[in-house]
Ligand SMILES: Cc1ncc(C[n+]2csc(CCOP(=O)(O)OP(=O)(O)O)c2C)c(N)n1
C-alpha cells in the first residue's frame with residue numbers, strides 16, 4: 062500500500078465516521094481511498110478550512126473524524142485549528158498535513174511541524190505505510206484521551222511510497238452522546254480556562270511522549286547515535302545500518318526530551334537527521350543536549366541516502382556522468398488540446414495585460430512559448446492580487462491592465478471572496494474564471510460546480526455565472542476558450558469596461574471523463590488534425606500555442622502533429638496564416 066492508502070485503511074479500521082478534504086498533492090489519494098469505504102461519510106470540501114470545520118462538527122457530535130490536506134492547505138485551515146486546540150474534541154479528530162519537501166508539486170516547502178508546536182497539539186510522523194496505518198489508530202486514541210486534535214505529519218515520500226501493510230478489521234466505535242458543554246463556546250472567559258487546560262495537556266503529553274513505544278530506541282554501535290523521524294529514519298538506516306544507534310521518533314510533538322537526554326548519554330556523537338527545518342534539533346539544543354544537525358545537513362529540499370552519506374560520512378555514492386546538453390528539456394506544460402490554451406494564447410498577445418494567475422493548470426503558462434503568466438502567489442489570490450496591483454498601476458498611470466486567472470475549483474476554494482474584494486472596491490480588473498468543469502491539476506476531483514460528489518453520485522451543482530452576478534458583478538461574459546476570435550473580443554471588452562469585469566471560459570478539460578451533461582453541452586472529442594506540408598511555410602506560429610502535439614522539423618522546416626495527442630481543438634489551426642492545419646481525412 063502507499064502511505065496514503067494505509068492512512069485511509071487505518072482510519073477505516075479505527076472506526077472513523079467522517080472524512081473531509083480538499084485535494085492537493087501529495088495528500089489527495091487519502092480521501093480518494095477513504096471514499097471506497099461505505100461506512101464512512103467521505104466528502105470533498107470547497108477548501109481545507111471548510112474540511113476541518115466539518116470534521117470538527119462531526120467530532121463534537123460524537124463521531125471519529127478526520128480532515129486531510131497538503132501543507133499549504135493547513136495555512137487555510139489554521140484559524141479553526143488553533144481554537145480547536147483550546148476547545149478539544151469529543152470523537153477523536155485527526156488532521157493530516159502532507160508536506161512536500163523538494164517542492165515536487167508545490168509553491169513552497171514549508172515545514173508544518175511548527176503548526177503542532179504553535180497550536181500546542183500532539184503530532185505523529187510515520188516512516189512507512191505500516192506505520193501510517195498503525196499511527197492513525199494511535200492518533201484517535203491519543204486525541205480522545207488527551208482531548209486534542211492530533212496532527213499527522215506526512216511527507217511526499219511517505220505518502221507515495223509503497224510497503225507491506227498488515228490489514229485488520231474495522232472496529233465500530235460507539236458515538237459519544239452529545240452534551241452541551243462550556244468548552245464548545247470559546248468566548249474569552251471560557252478560553253482563559255481552556256488555555257490552562259492546553260498547558261496542562263502539554264505536560265501530560267510530554268510524559269506520554271517519553272513513555273510511548275511510538276518513540277523507540279534501537280541500540281547497535283554506540284559511537285554514533287541518531288535522533289530521527291519520518292522518512293529520514295529510512296535514509297539514516299540505509300546509510301548507517303547497524304553502525305549506529307537510533308532514537309526513532311514517531312510521536313514528535315511534544316518531543317520526549319528525557320528519552321533523548323538518556324539516549325544522548327549512551328552515544329559518543331549525536332546526530333539529528335531531519336528534512337527541512339531544524340525542528341527537533343533546535344529543541345534538543347535548547348534543552349542543553351549537544352548534537353549535530355543542520356551544520357552538516359541541508360535546510361532545503363528533500364534528503365536522500367546519498368546526501369546523508371556525503372554530509373555525515375564524507376562518502377560519495379557512485380554516479381554516472383551525464384551530458385546535460387543531451388537531455389531534452391521538458392518543462393511542465395498544458396496538455397495537447399487543453400481548453401485553457403486559447404485564452405492564455407490570446408492574453409499573451411495583449412501587451413497591456415499583466416496576467417495574475419492562481420494555482421491550477423493555467424499557471425503552467427509562465428514560460429515560453431506561451432509566456433503569459435506574470436504573477437502567482439496562492440490559491441484564491443489570483444483575483445485579489447490583481448485588484449491590489451491594478452490600484453497601483455492606475456495610480457502610477459502605467460496603462461497596464463491586470464487580468465486575474467483562476468480555475469473553477471479555485472473559484473470555489475477561496476476565489477469567491479477574492480472576487481468580492483474586487484467588486485466591493487470597484488476594481489478596474491478583468492477577472493477570468495477558467496472553468497474546465499473539474500479540478501484539473503490535482504487529477505480530476507469533482508468540485509461544487511461539476512454536479513457530482515466524490516463517489517460519482519449526482520450532487521447540487523453551483524453555477525459560476527450566477528454566483529458572479531449574485532456577488533454584484535455587472536459585467537460578465539461567458540466564452541468558449543477554443544474560439545480565438547471570441548476570446549480576443551472578450552479581452553478587448555474587459556479592457557474597456559469601467560469597474561470589475563468577469564470573463565468565464567467554459568470548456569471541459571481534455572482529459573476529463575465527460576459526464577452525460579458535458580457530452581450534451583460540449584459534444585465529444587473524436588477527431589485529429591494534420592498539417593498539409595504543401596501549405597506549411599515553417600513560420601512556427603502554431604508552435605507558439607505551446608501544444609505538445611506540434612513538432613517542428615529543423616531539416617524539412619515543416620510542422621507535424623502527433624496524432625496520438627491531438628484532439629482537434631483547432632487552436633493551432635486558427636493561428637496558421639496559410640490554413641495548413643485541418644482535419645485528418647479518414
Ligand atoms: C491551499 C492549497 N490547496 C490545494 C492546493 C493544490 N492545488 C493546486 S492546483 C489545484 C487545483 C486547481 O484546480 P482549478 O482551479 O479548477 O484549475 P485547473 O487545474 O483545473 O485548471 C489544487 C487543488 C494548493 N496549491 N493550495
Ligand code: SF4
Nearest residue numbers: 396399422501570571
Ligand atoms: S489536465 Fe486538463 S486543464 Fe490541466 S493542462 Fe491538461 S487539459 Fe489542461
Ligand code: SF4
Nearest residue numbers: 398608627630631633
Ligand atoms: S488541434 Fe492543434 S492545438 Fe489542438 S490538440 Fe491538435 S495540435 Fe494541439
